[in-house]
Amino acid sequence: MSTNDLFLKVESLAKSYPGNSEPVFDEVNFGIRRGEFVCLIGHSGCGKTTILNVLAGLETASAGHVFMDQREVSGPSLERGVVFQGHALMPWLSVRKNIAFAVRSKWPDWSAAQVDEHVEKYVSLVGLSSAIDKKPSALSGGMKQRVGIARAFAIEPKMLLLDEPFGALDALTRGTIQDELLRICAETRQTVFMITHDVDEAILLADTILLMSNGPQARVAEAVRNPLPRNRERARLHHEPLYYPLRNHLVDFLVSRSKHLSHGRAPSTPSEVHPSLDNNPDRPALHRVA
Amino acid sequence: MKTAHKQRLQSGLLSLLILGCLLGLWYLATLPSGAAAGTKLTPEQIEYQKMLGKSPEVEKANNGFPTLGQMGETIAINLADPFYDKGPNDKGIAIQLGHSLGRVALGFGIAALLAIPLGFLIGMSPMIYRALDPFIQLLKPISPLAWMPLALYTIKDSAISGVFVIFICSVWPMLINTAFGVAGVRREWLNVAKTLEVSRWRLAFEVILPAAAPTILTGMRISMGIAWLVIVAAEMLVGGTGIGYFVWNEWNNLSLTNVIFAILVIGVVGMVLDLMFARAQKAVTYVD
Numbered sequence: 001m002s003t004n005d006l007f008l009k010v011e012s013l014a015k016s017y018p019g020n021s022e023p024v025f026d027e028v029n030f031g032i033r034r035g036e037f038v039c040l041i042g043h044s045g046c047g048k049t050t051i052l053n054v055l056a057g058l059e060t061a062s063a064g065h066v067f068m069d070q071r072e073v074s075g076p077s078l079e080r081g082v083v084f085q086g087h088a089l090m091p092w093l094s095v096r097k098n099i100a101f102a103v104r105s106k107w108p109d110w111s112a113a114q115v116d117e118h119v120e121k122y123v124s125l126v127g128l129s130s131a132i133d134k135k136p137s138a139l140s141g142g143m144k145q146r147v148g149i150a151r152a153f154a155i156e157p158k159m160l161l162l163d164e165p166f167g168a169l170d171a172l173t174r175g176t177i178q179d180e181l182l183r184i185c186a187e188t189r190q191t192v193f194m195i196t197h198d199v200d201e202a203i204l205l206a207d208t209i210l211l212m213s214n215g216p217q218a219r220v221a222e223a224v225r226n227p228l229p230r231n232r233e234r235a236r237l238h239h240e241p242l243y244y245p246l247r248n249h250l251v252d253f254l255v256s257r258s259k260h261l262s263h264g265r266a267p268s269t270p271s272e273v274h275p276s277l278d279n280n281p282d283r284p285a286l287h288r289v290a
Numbered sequence: 291m292k293t294a295h296k297q298r299l300q301s302g303l304l305s306l307l308i309l310g311c312l313l314g315l316w317y318l319a320t321l322p323s324g325a326a327a328g329t330k331l332t333p334e335q336i337e338y339q340k341m342l343g344k345s346p347e348v349e350k351a352n353n354g355f356p357t358l359g360q361m362g363e364t365i366a367i368n369l370a371d372p373f374y375d376k377g378p379n380d381k382g383i384a385i386q387l388g389h390s391l392g393r394v395a396l397g398f399g400i401a402a403l404l405a406i407p408l409g410f411l412i413g414m415s416p417m418i419y420r421a422l423d424p425f426i427q428l429l430k431p432i433s434p435l436a437w438m439p440l441a442l443y444t445i446k447d448s449a450i451s452g453v454f455v456i457f458i459c460s461v462w463p464m465l466i467n468t469a470f471g472v473a474g475v476r477r478e479w480l481n482v483a484k485t486l487e488v489s490r491w492r493l494a495f496e497v498i499l500p501a502a503a504p505t506i507l508t509g510m511r512i513s514m515g516i517a518w519l520v521i522v523a524a525e526m527l528v529g530g531t532g533i534g535y536f537v538w539n540e541w542n543n544l545s546l547t548n549v550i551f552a553i554l555v556i557g558v559v560g561m562v563l564d565l566m567f568a569r570a571q572k573a574v575t576y577v578d
Binding site for chain 1: 476478479481482484485486487488492496497500501503574576577578
């Protein structure tokens with residue numbers, strides 16, 4: 001694959017804070033193809049959220065560049081929708097008005113009826129039509145996060161950025177919303193970059209899982225291609241023969257290898273990993289393609 | 291639910307009981323002492339009193355504090371015709387009140403027009419905040435009445451000076467609260483607005499203003515409370531019209547019933563003003 005096919009390209013991104021000798025991360029390089037769902041996993045403090053904020057244009061990196069659709073990202077843009085860690089809904093507005101706020105930002109010339117129609121479409125997409133006129137305070141955590149997702153989708157961005165959107169939800173709710181997100185992304189062929197802590201979430205949702213080493217001087221060490229078919233389902237996932245090799249690889253990285261790769265010991269270009277079944281079922285081999 | 295209702299009933303009854311006790315105390319304290327003092331006056335003394343315009347039959351010889359009956363009479367007289375105007379020193383209570391409320395509204399309104407936009411600016415910019423902070427800290431603790439001589443000298447108009455004093459006392463709480471509220475708007479809401487490329491105008495009016503509104507309203511409520519305290523004192527100094535001047539005038543007339551009546555009116559109006567702002571505050575408060 002040539003680098004020109006990439007929809008989003010991150011080159012040598014680094015972030016350091018004054019007073020710290022070592023940068024939080026440096027030489028972060030990766031790319032995302034159009035329509036691809038990419039998850040970034042790593043331990044707390046390695047700068048995942050900072051990377052997402054740089055992609056969103058909310059923070060500036062100390063060095064490096066981000067290109068989206070051949071153009072450099074230099075500030076926030078309606079082309080990138082963001083779902084924040086806390087839902088970040090405005091508590092004085094109803095669900096309808098929260099989403100309408102975003103819709104009117106994208107299409108300022110639309111009539112009230114047009115805006116409303118668009119809002120209702122995206123609210124029903126996340127299954128919240130019955131709660132459309134409620135204030136966020138009357139919604140559960142999962143519903144709030146759904147509204148946040150609907151708001152990000154409603155502006156029909158070229159790319160969606162999600163910062164641990166399900167971190168604060170209980171396991172059951174999380175599962176339901178993951179399924180929903182998977183379905184919506186499949187319908188809209190949305191390009192997504194998502195941060196998560198949860199290995200299973202990444203396996204379910206992502207086409208490519210980026211593994212980040214620990215900080216300081218963290219890097220994206222590996223790009224693991226998800227070998228499971230794209231029509232993954234949560235219920236069937238653990239019956240897939242490749243599920244455990246993949247999961248073990250991710251967990252091994254997070255538990256042991258990530259800490260040995262801090263202080264810039266990780267490669268500056270992530271090695272591409274394609275988990276597959278080996279002849280020896282006890283020790284799944286991993287074919288590395290550098 | 292039932293216990294809450296019961297409790298409310300109980301506290302209402304207790305309030306009534308306290309009111310009854312206070313009125314009873316007042317009644318007992320102003321009872322004529324022993325034999326009517328009027329009988330001790332010689333006919334000459336009575337004649338002299340009548341020449342002074344007093345009627346010793348009515349004027350009781352207690353310590354001079356009005357009785358409940360006299361109080362009720364005064365209230366009835368004042369409320370019967372609140373709008374009369376018999377020259378500069380004799381106007382109905384409603385007219386005096388109108389003057390005071392007008393001054394407060396004007397001074398408070400000008401203060402709000404200045405303090406809220408300026409507070410926005412200060413809240414948005416830490417640099418401007420630091421630059422203006424020493425001035426605010428220095429000017430805030432000054433009693434608004436201390437400005438009066440300066441205002442009278444420079445403005446040369448007592449009515450406008452009164453308005454100025456109200457302005458200067460209500461500007462600080464509004465300014466500080468607005469700045470505080472604006473500075474405290476959640477980062478995440480601002481980030482949402484940024485990623486949506488919201489214009490500055492929409493950011494100010496659709497994000498920051500509603501987010502900071504409860505804090506701003508708190509400042510306005512405090513300001514209104516202070517303004518209503520200060521207007522009485524200011525009108526006592528400036529004279530002419532207003533509820534404060536009414537109190538001062540009735541003191542000079544030695545009409546304690548009218549003074550007490552004015553005090554009650556000041557209390558009731560102050561309470562109503564505060565309730566209005568409490569309502570407004572409730573309307574803009576959001577549950578997070």
